[in-house]
Structures are given as C-alpha cells and as structure tokens.
Amino acid sequence: MKVFWAELSRDLLLAYRRKGDLLNPLLFFVMVLALFPLGVSPAPDFLSQLAPGVLWVAALLAALLSLDNLFKSDFEDGTLEQLLLSSESTYPIALAKALVHWLTTGLPLALLAPLLAVMLFLPSHAIPTLVVSLLIGTPTLSLIGAIASALTVGLKKGGVLISLLVIPLYIPVLIFGASAVQNATQHLPVQAYLAILGSMLALSIVLAPFAIAASLRVSVSS
Amino acid sequence: MKVFWAELSRDLLLAYRRKGDLLNPLLFFVMVLALFPLGVSPAPDFLSQLAPGVLWVAALLAALLSLDNLFKSDFEDGTLEQLLLSSESTYPIALAKALVHWLTTGLPLALLAPLLAVMLFLPSHAIPTLVVSLLIGTPTLSLIGAIASALTVGLKKGGVLISLLVIPLYIPVLIFGASAVQNATQHLPVQAYLAILGSMLALSIVLAPFAIAASLRVSVSS
Amino acid sequence: MAALLLNITDLYCERDDRVLFEDLSFTLNSGQILQLVGKNGSGKTSLLRILCGLYHAYEGSVKFLGHEIDEDRDSFHRSLTYIGHHVSVKAGLTTQENLRWYAKIHPQLDVQRIESALASVGLAGYEDVVCQNLSAGQKRRVNLARLFMLPSTAFANSLWILDEPFTAIDVQGVAELENKILEYSRAGGAVILTTHQALQISENVSQLNLDNWGT
C-alpha cells in the first residue's frame, strides 16, 4: 500500500508540475470532435445520430494517445529499473500507474463529455448514460493500455505500435459503451451494457496489473 | 543537396531496419476506420455518407500520431545537435525529414485508401478523387506537422501537445480534402478544391523547411 | 566472522554471439569491495545487471545469503542498492522529492536523512531545485545521495552495486564517495563496483578482471 501511495503521489505531482499537459487530452478530445462537423457534415440530425459513437471513439483515441508517455520517461531516466528493484510488490505500483493515467485522462474526459454531447446534438436524456458509461469504461481502457505501454516501453517507435496492440483490445469496450449510449438515445434499456462494462473493469483491475508488472520486467531486462 | 540525400537515405535506412514499423501507420489507419462502423453504425447508407469525412479524419490522425518520433530520437541521442552543427544548410535537411515522414505515412495511406473506401461503401466513382486528394494533401500535413514536431521536441510530453499545435493547422487541409471527396460522391466538380490543396502544398514546400529549421535551433539551444 | 553474501557459480553469458564470460565463479563476503575491471565491452555492466536480477539471459547460479536471487527477490532487494549507468532521477521533480520517492519504494532508506544526504553530496541549498536544471554531475550526485540515506544500522550484510559511480563527478566528489564506500565496507557492507579510474582506497579492495573470462 505504501508504494501505491508513493507512486500515485509522485506521478500526480509530476502531472501537476506540468499543469498545461493536464489539459492536453481534454483539448485533443474537443478537437477530434470538432473535426467531425467540419469534415463530415454539420447537419444536426446527422450529427445527433453520429454522436454516441463519435464521442466514444474520440474518448478512446484521447486515452490511446496519452499512453505513450506512461512508462517511457521512467524507462529512459532509469527510475523504472529502480521501481523493479523495490522490495515491495510490483502490483500496487502497476495499479497506481494505470490509476494516474485514468485520473488525468478518462476522468476529466467523462466530466467534460456532457458539454460536447450538447454540441453534437446528442439527446439530453442520453447524457447521464454517456457519462456513466465513460466513467466505467475508461478505467478499463487505462488498464489495458498500460499493458501495451509496458510491453513497448523499451522500443524506440512506441507511438504507433501501441495503437496497434491496443485497439483490438479496446474494441469490445467501445462496442458496449457506444451501444449503451445509442440505446439510451432511443429510450431502450442500458443496464445490460453497463453491467458488461462493469465486469470488464472488475476483470481488468484484478488481472491487468500482473500483466503490466510482468511486461515491465521483460522490457527492462532486455 | 548532398545533405538532403544523406539525411533521406539515413532515415529511410532506419525506417527499413524496422520494417514492421512501416506498417504501423497503415494499420492504425485501418483500425481507426474500423472503429466507426463498430461505434457508430454498420448501416451501409449511413457509412457511405460518413465515408469521405471519416477517411480524411483517419488519414489526418495517422499522420499526426507518427509525428512524435520525427525528431525525438535524434534529439535524445544528440544527433540533432550534430545536424545543426553541420556546415551545410539546414533547409534540405528539414525537407528530407518531412519527405521521409510522408513516404512512410502519407503515401502508403493514400495507396491503401481505396480498399478502405470500399469497406465504408464510398461510391466507387469517388475513389480516384479520394486518392488524388490524399496524395496532394498529406505532404502538406507532413510539412506542417514537422514544424510542430520541431517546436516540441525538447519538451517531455510531446504527444498530446503536438496534436494541439497541429490540429488547427490541419483543419483547412481536412476541409478541402473532405469536400473534394464529398463533391465527387455527388458528381460535382472537384478541381477547385484540388487546386487549393495543391497551392497549400506548394506554399508549405517553400516555407515550412525554414520554419522547421528555425524551430529546431530554438529547441536545441534551450 | 565475515558472512558469505553473494555466491556466484558457473556463470555463463553471451551477447551477440560473443561469450562475455564462461565458468565464472566467485564469492563476495560482507566487508569486501570488489572492483570489476575490464576493457570497454568486456561485460561489466552485463554482469552487474545479472547480479541485480535485471537481466536474465544467462546460465548459472547467483545466490544471495544462500538463496537464488530470483526465488527470494523481495528480501534480496531489501538489502540491495543499485546505481546504474542511468541518472535515475526524475527531471521534473526537485532533488528532495526524488529522494523522498526513493525512500518510499525502498523502505530500507531513511526519509529523515534526505537533507543530510544532499549536503553530503554537496547539494545543500539545492533541496528545492528541479533536477532538470542541474548539471550532468549534479544529477548524478542526487542519485548517489541514496547511498548516504542508508542508516548505518542497515550496513551489515547489505550490498551496493555501483556501475561507474564516479562518472561526471569532480575530483573532490570522488574522494568523498570513496570514503563513504570504505566506511560502509568497514561496517560490514559489501560493494561491487566498476570504474575505469584507479581507486584511491585499497583497504578491503580486491579486483576481478573480466577480460580474462570471455573469448
């Protein structure tokens, strides 16, 4: 537990030091969403049909893009090595890393989503479902993403490779998340979808940190 | 000229060494496109309406994501410093860098686009316009992107910051590119749009390398 | 009296089809300082990383206090301080914050000693300077400050593995560090280090030349 807090507070402090960077995933989210009315069509009906999927796709891409730096800087300055030489277990450290990622991307995204939903003409009764689905779904994205990030940390060209590894694993989350919002726009039940998202989250909280820790060991020992 | 070829051949060699990485932007492109039918709707009519915009947005994101590494590794291992200490002019070096970026992302993307256009039910008579617009538009993306990449290379968290700098500059290209394809689907004339894309390209070939070189000097000297 | 800390038997390691060492066996007792010497590329860093448990592509056995290091990793790491080629200092944090984090992930380090450790490495007054703004040598000094944070009660039967610790350190800094190493070994700690410079201290020091073990 102590290492969990140590890691969490260090990484949050680092994030706070570069306050500007905290805004980046958010701004990216906003911009990707802004590309659609520009690139596709500005018609409200069309956009409102598009909204559930596009909001989720943009959230996914924003989470994806910030993965690259999750372990990279620790790897490069050698602090990752030192983490793995800690006498404490690596599980809490891995969990803390994924949590920081979520706190700095998924959470603010979910909180900002209602605003953007309005801009994309998503029916307002679907907004609570949007927020809840993002709140349950994005932590899974962070956890899975952290695995891929840990796997690729030792490699030079991480950026695009991570996307490649991660997108197939993100797709189930995307499908259930977007379907939930889609159903909500049509006043259909959403509990089943949210429950599936929840169980994915539970599963990844339990298993992902092990995979993260193991991947980190491999990446460092090469 | 000699440095242009030296830089070009070095970077292409490096890209070739990691052949796998050459595929990554392409695969990313494919995957982002696959997210839309999954997240938004699989209905063919709907997709075919979406296709022009989404294809361009995906190309833009693929180009964007691979920007991060354009100068980063050179900066980190100190070879960028050495480049700037060359007695040769920096213009050809900057141009070579942008060209390599295009050869490894924009070009393959444009060549692959027809296949994806079919999967997204884009009317087949619009495909030539799609390819041509991508061929003219993506080099501009690489050139503009290289400026942003040069500006942010000294900073730790480049990834998302680059997107912020670059997306506003990419939007004109996106709008004209997507509009050209949109018009083509409706059998409307597209020459005007392509001409605008062409002049943007001409302008950025002439000016961007200066901006890139200047940005690199600033980034290195801090 | 001196406990047998490390027992290395029949170590074999090759990289890139070149055998770095073969049938390498040696032991390290508490209080001993072992200096690895050898040409560039002779495998010093590789050996140190193997001993830490950071590199696994080897054959043979590495025992710490009688246990294979991979089996009883946690207790081994509790006794180990490793300083590698990397600076191992987060550029965005201040010197103090860096050391505080170290103390949390390595419970054997004493948080109380941060200030005195910084002073010992000549960085008094730099407590709140972000490490980005330090010179090459100063960054390495922050990393070395960890050695000064270990309470002397934890010296006995513990191990320091130092890969070129004197890199970028000025003359006076090197002398102080060597004294610290000597003090540590006198109190029962064992040290393995590499350096291309000659050591000024000689008490308890033995050498192992890796040039003789490979092909």
Next chain:
Amino acid sequence: MAALLLNITDLYCERDDRVLFEDLSFTLNSGQILQLVGKNGSGKTSLLRILCGLYHAYEGSVKFLGHEIDEDRDSFHRSLTYIGHHVSVKAGLTTQENLRWYAKIHPQLDVQRIESALASVGLAGYEDVVCQNLSAGQKRRVNLARLFMLPSTAFANSLWILDEPFTAIDVQGVAELENKILEYSRAGGAVILTTHQALQISENVSQLNLDNWGT
C-alpha cells in the same frame, strides 16, 4: 606563427539566477589545448555550448578567426568538431553507417577513413554491429571515432570542443585519445576540453578554472 583562433571577450552567463561566469575573457591559439576545470555545476558545459553556437542566452562576444560565430556560422562549423554529453550515435544504425552519415553532414570528415577510424578506437570487427548492441563505452568510442576521421591536412586552424570525452572509456582508450589530441594540437589544431580526471599529457596544455569566475 600560432594563429588566434578563438577570441572570447566579456562573456556573461547566468542560469537559474546564479551567475556562472562574468567578465570572462580569454583567447585560444592554434596548437593550444585548454582544459576547463571546475566543480560540478560550475558551468563548463554551458560555456562549451556557447562556444559551439548551441546556446544563446549569454552576453559578450565569441569570435572565431575574427568573426562573430553567429555571423559566419557555416565556415565556423566547417572547422569545428563538437563532442558533447550525448552519445550522438543512432542506436538503430551500425557503427559504419553512423560514421558515414557524419561524413556527409560534415564534409570536412573523410569517408575513406571510416574503417581506420573504427580500428583506432578499438572497434575493428564491429563495422556492421548495430550500435544498440554496444556497451556504454563502445558507443562513446563510435562517437569519438569522428576525431580520427578528420584528415590531418584539415588540422591546422580547426577546433575541437570536447565535453568530458573520457567518460566511460577504459584506461588504454584514454591514453590513446590523449595521444590523438596531442598529435592534433602539434599539427596546429586547438582543443577545448573538460574532464574531471587529470590529463597525462602536458605539452601545450593550459587550464582555465571556472570556479573562479562565477559567484
């Protein structure tokens, strides 16, 4: 006879509100070896980067052969070889490819000499090894090989700026490098270098202690 290569007048530089040097003036003649000394953080690296034209936050004037270095950058760079803290070697390329690239962007280097330069730094046989797979010292040796690629006809009135060139290099390597520096200076080249180790050569060597110039 010895030409005045570098003329530094009234240099002033501060970083982080600390004055590194003030009113610093000195000259460097061809054939001279100037060793910068000073504690960690005294500003050696900062000074060298200023002299190369890589760092601009200073006041004062730096003239090479009578011209401000920023004004006639290209001809200055044609006479300059800078070896900094970085390895400056692309991990994904082989040793040979790295040097070939250097020769192209720095036309004063001679492509024909790649093999002999690699041999001179003890890397004969490593021509086709990707630099990723080299040890710390070997990577630095690849970087240093550039010094051996300069044809001796280009020695006169040219300048080497070396920031801790002996880092991670083994004893024999250091001796060879010092000889190379001496040979270079005898042929009319000028060298500014920093190192925390004592130099074995003394001919043509003078020292500048930066500890005396700041506050």
Next chain:
Amino acid sequence: MVKKQFMPKWFYQLASPKWCYQISGTLLPYFLITALVLLTAGLVWGFAFAPQDYQQGNSFRIIYIHVPSAILAQSIYLTMAIAGGIGIIWKMKVADMVAYACAPIGASMAFIALLTGAIWGKPTWGSWWVWDARLTSMLILLFLYFGVMALYSAMEKPETAARSVAILALVGLVNIPIIKYSVDWWNTLHQPATFTLTEKPAMPVEMWLPLLVMVIGFYCFFASALMLRLRNEILNREKRAGWVKQLVSGQ
C-alpha cells in the same frame, strides 16, 4: 527456474530443441502426406461431387475453404497463446518458438477466412462486407495477429520478444470466446455453428462429410507448416549449438 523433477519425461524432452527437431523431422512427412491426401480428397469431393445447395447453388462450395480456415484461425491463436504461456511459466525455449511459428500461419488463415467470407458474402448478402459481430470479431482476430507480429519484429532479441508476445497473446485470448459465441449473443446475418458436440448438423451428410475431411486436412496442414517453421527457427536460434553445427557441416 524449471523444476524439472515435477515434470513428466516427455515434457522435459520437449523442452530440448534438439529432441524436438528430431521428432518433428520424423513426424513431418506423415503429416504432410495426410494433409495433401485429405485436402485433395476434400476439395475434389466438395467442389465436384457434393450436392448443390437448394438456395445458394454452387456458391456455397466456398464453405469448404471458408469454414476450415475460420476454425483454424481461432485454434492457432489458442495454440499460440498456450505455447506462449508455457514459455513464460516454464521458460521453455521450444514453446516460445512454437508461438513464434504460429503467428504468421494464423494470420494467413484469418486472412483466407475473411477473403473467402467476403467472396461468399457478395452473392448471398449482396455486399462484400457487412459490419456484423462475427465478421468484425474475425477482423479483430486478424488485427491481434498483426499486433503480435509487429511486436515480434519490433523487438531485437527473440528471447525477450517471446515473453512480451506471450503476454499480449494471453491478454488477447478474451477475443476468442467473443468470436465463437458472437453468432449466439447477437442477431447477425452470419450462420451459427454447424458442428457441435451435442447435435447433429443441419446439413445433409454429403455436404458436411467433405467439410469434416477438409477441416482435418487443414489441421494436418497447420501441423506440417508449424513443424517446418519450427525446425527452421530451431536451427536459426540454436545455430551455435554443437549438434546444429554438426548437422549443417554434415550436409
């Protein structure tokens, strides 16, 4: 490290590349011949003699390639993940090599399944591609293969690459049940399973028997391809071992 005493003897032997090389050398011809015989028989039977489908006419015959390759794509992924897992847990070199050898074969199977499906989709559903759950999850499987292969090629050393890839493959395993059950969980255009353990197939015997032959043939083909690649890889990675040098110089 390996606790060899707890393993049955064959497991221990499998761990030895040399033994593996020899045993696969003995087995390879049998598998290769069986594969050839079954595949030719199945193809001729399926394409020339099996009855026409009353709805789809002759276009249904592509089933004899489509279904086996779809099944194989999934089985191979499973094999790869399991081999990777064994490689991690018991540090078994041969298992790593098996996983490595699997990836491209599986990817090509997935690709063939997609291609034949697309060809089949045109006459039956009227479009090359629909975004249906099973089709999509198959596409994801192909992407997973690509990810695995990209990770392999991005990493320099086969030993570490093997461990990384194994982790990735194990995580990707969640996709397999999704493909398998997607037809049951979602309403889709796509056909549900023909072969189940509990029920008789809905197709007439003359139709599914050649299919069964094809499936077994594909498995044999996979086994042969796997062994070929494995043997290559063993020689490549063990090229400094005494027995390999002997073998090479002996030839």
